[in-house]
Amino acid sequence: MKRQIQFTLNGARVSREVPNHRLLLDLLRDEIGATGTKEGCGTGDCGACTVLLNGKPVNSCLVLSGELDGVDIVTIEGLKIGPELHPIQKAFIQDGGAQCGYCTPGMLMMSKALLDQNQNPSEEDIRYALSGNLCRCTGYAKIIQAVQDAAAEIRAKRA
């Protein structure tokens, strides 16, 4: 069964006819060609495919396209603020938060979701927020540091 849906993706209007069972992840990667969102497991266990759906982090491999009518989706391709990198992107570069980089888009989207809610997270808050996002390269130390540094920058900008 196909369905006509309209949603916003990184601020742009998308209008498409999609099979109801098409996963958001596959819609993004295979049909729209936005491959910044990664597939690590396809079963909701690794967080590599994390995107923001109406501001909330979701595993896009667990979302059916049929549910997307009227929603707002932000992916890694939409994380920049205008031409500027988001503070969390800058911090990942500065601190070495990305190694192979495959988990990075999901990590960044989950970190953004955290920082949108809490600009002063404790180390424990960060560890809990990212506990569903697997990384095999970094041991998480530099990622946690990057989120802390990004939070500090966001706070400094507000002050």
Added chain:
Amino acid sequence: MSDLTVVGKPVTRVDANEKVTGQIVYGYDLTLPNMCYGKTLFSTKAHARIKKIHTEKAKQLPGVIAVVTGEDLAWTHGESIKDKPFLAQGKVRYIGEPVAAVAAEDEDTAQAAVRLIEVEYEDLPVYTDPEEACKPGAVAIHEDYPKYRKAEFIVPGGHLNIAEHFKLRTGDVAQGFKESDLVLEERYFVPMIQHAAMEPHSAHAQWDKESGRLTLWVANDAPFRALNEITEALNMPKEKIRFINPAQGGGFGSKGGLKVEPIAVALAFHTNGRPVRVKFNREETFISTLTRHEAVVYSKTGVKKDGTLMAREMTIYWGAGAYSEKSPTVCIRGSLPAPGPYRIPHVKVDGYAVYTNKPVAGSYRGYGIPQGAWAGEQQMDEIAKKLGMDPLAIRMKNIFVDGDMSYWGEQLHAVGLKETLLKATEAIDWGKPAPATKPGVRIGKGFACIQKPTRSPTTSNAGVTVDAQGEVTVFAGTVEIGQGCNTILSQVAAEELKVPMDKVHMHPLDTDVIPYDASTTSSRSTYHMGNAVRGAAIHAREQIMEAAKPMLEAEMKELSYADGKVFLKDQPQQALPIGEVVKRKLGINGVVRGDASYTYEIGKDLELETGHSDHASAFYMYATQAAEVLVDEESGRVRLLRMSAAHDVGKAINPLNCVAQIEGGVAMGIGSALHEEMIIDNTGKVRNPSFLDYHLVTSLDVPKMIPIIVECPEPEGPYGAKGLGEPGLAPTPAAIGNAVADALDVRVYDLPLKPENVFWALQNKKKKSAA
């Protein structure tokens, strides 16, 4: 060395921007024009003869382009034993073995067609235990083993299920045990685990009938070796095969050799020139790509009362899984240093790589070192305890130092082990009593040392170009798998040409363009490719200086070089930027290219009867890690409080990257220590092929890590550098095991240190003390 400008600095990664923006394209992201989609049928039997494969229904499904089985493909491949067919031929040897493949117009159709293929099997005995598999009477998993093409260093082990038998013989262990005051003997076990790189496996292939060329797009970290393996298997000339590397989302040893590639190649011959994409999902990656060797290690050690090591005898059964892959070389390079980084007069090691009916084992970050260390380093602590010695004191008495003759006949140099030992233990306050804890909870400390060789001899080639705009491009076959090589190699080129980092570019990896490199494995790249890039950059610089002589009307001895410019020594204001020199010499579109090749010249080859070699490795990596753990006696749950990791890197070309490698390695080691294991039942089926059931380390599992860089320079290495990629996880399980034993006064011999294993070790002790 004091004039280094970029080398030694904590430069941020050159690939970071494209990674944080999602712009970078991985193998799994790749789409090719007009491509078709491949899917694979995997064996559901661990050991069975194939009586018949029925593909008619699949072929008739609309949208199906091709169906292939092993019957269509006579080819076999393998690193050192050519035992692996592209698709199963005649029999299957593990659950997950590719049996047939389909190419179709879309993925759903391909998958539907795979479901229509029926295979008739005739069951054979299944071997899931490497010790059982090589007992007399065990049925051969590879009846044709004697007929396989093999590398010259392969030593058959008598039983057909032994793919390789490594022997090390030094002194006389019987005599050594006789002269010992204490002899300990124990069995240790390390289970099969998986690399679990976050990017699953995939391959794209295209066969062009007109030109006879085969092109693969695949995130393979040893493209030249893969190219050679396909060349040999298909009997095609090398120049007819091309590998193009998209970005790679991790590897850890899983993405060298041929995994998905043979399936894509097999299909590509039947798609009328259209490219075909074959992706494995996570479950398929778990059961059908690669694993780390399970190992049964018997270790017997003799020691004098004062702690002097006298003799060590080890017998190691490496569970190779169904095909040999890199098992022979894991067996050799893992068994050789398994007795540990110690002076031991009498040593005997027998390593057996044993075929089983389990997923294939192969290279895994650490290449056999963690398994040996899990046994050897725990036994060192057991000995210390029995002798009433401090574990640190017994290490200090026996560890390798500069100039020592190793038990494999090589005189060692640049040994930074002692410094790692002292720094790692100091970082967790070794020797200071643990704080008081509440009843039922115990705190303990432990550490472990390792020494790791690198694959030798191997060759790296590199080219470095400078154009008329002064832009520098590096042509190097090292694959950026996340380890940071593009940054390190850029630093090396920037250093030798004295240009800013943003002037240096890494050329994408394409075997048509890039000169040969052995592989991105074995922690070899910084040393080998670092030397090659350095040589190529120097070669380019020399040509530019030569070209500048007439421009500056000077002799070479009057010229100097700094800051990306050639200048007159006594008139430094008379300076020509390198781009300007290229432009004047060759015009606005000119390019100067330097080239270099680096091979570590090995001395005597490994003697197959004794395991001796006077240069077993281009360099050695040394490390000590120390752990502090908290153990809940009721549940057996182990929690890490802190973990230090001191690594001798020779010279840290990029300290930030070194720390990143150490932290990542330690985290991976913690996973293998505390919870990772592939659970395989007695039918050979993997019971936990998902991230839900296979527990990778999460952000909640990692303790405070204390990475420590030790620099004991390797004279042959670039700027003194050694390697670092692998050792990060090698001593980790043994260090944690020793800490758990210290906390509980109970030794756990089987990894992982999951609550269940720790709990039963405690119960057994209670039972024993009650009896």
